[in-house]
Amino acid sequence: MSLKIRLARGGSKKRPHYTIVVADARSPRDGRFLEKLGSWNPMLAKDNAKRVELNEDRIKHWIANGAQPTDRVLRFLAEAGIATRDAKNNPEKAKPGKRAVERAAEKAQKAADAAAAAE
Numbered sequence: 001m002s003l004k005i006r007l008a009r010g011g012s013k014k015r016p017h018y019t020i021v022v023a024d025a026r027s028p029r030d031g032r033f034l035e036k037l038g039s040w041n042p043m044l045a046k047d048n049a050k051r052v053e054l055n056e057d058r059i060k061h062w063i064a065n066g067a068q069p070t071d072r073v074l075r076f077l078a079e080a081g082i083a084t085r086d087a088k089n090n091p092e093k094a095k096p097g098k099r100a101v102e103r104a105a106e107k108a109q110k111a112a113d114a115a116a117a118a119e
Contacts, residue, residue: 003067005059007040008033017041020054020073022062037062040076052076 002025009030011017018040021033038054045051059082063069069077077083096104 003034003062003065005037005062005067005069005073007070007072015043017043020076022067035062038076052079054080054082056080056082 003022004025005020005022006029007018008021008023009016009018019036020038020040022035022037023031023033027033035058036055037059038052040052041050054076059077063083069083074083074085078085
């Protein structure tokens, strides 16, 4: 049985509140879980101490027993100093899309035409 430390969504529409749980990887997101390990409230300010709450002892216990944290939970654990997260590098992400490149070229062409007409 593979275990995941992941988020289970709660709260009302457009007011999310997440519980950090350890669950079987096959169970649904908000379904059965083994234990609650903390919470995350994205509605609070980023500097608020209650935004992310973790039960560090139990998280360390589950990681020692083979539970794998998801990427978002791993970010919280890295901020708390419980686990390490490798920095990701995607140089393609920062490049503009095809339409943006076309619009920029079109704008540059119009500016060049206007400059030529002014001369």
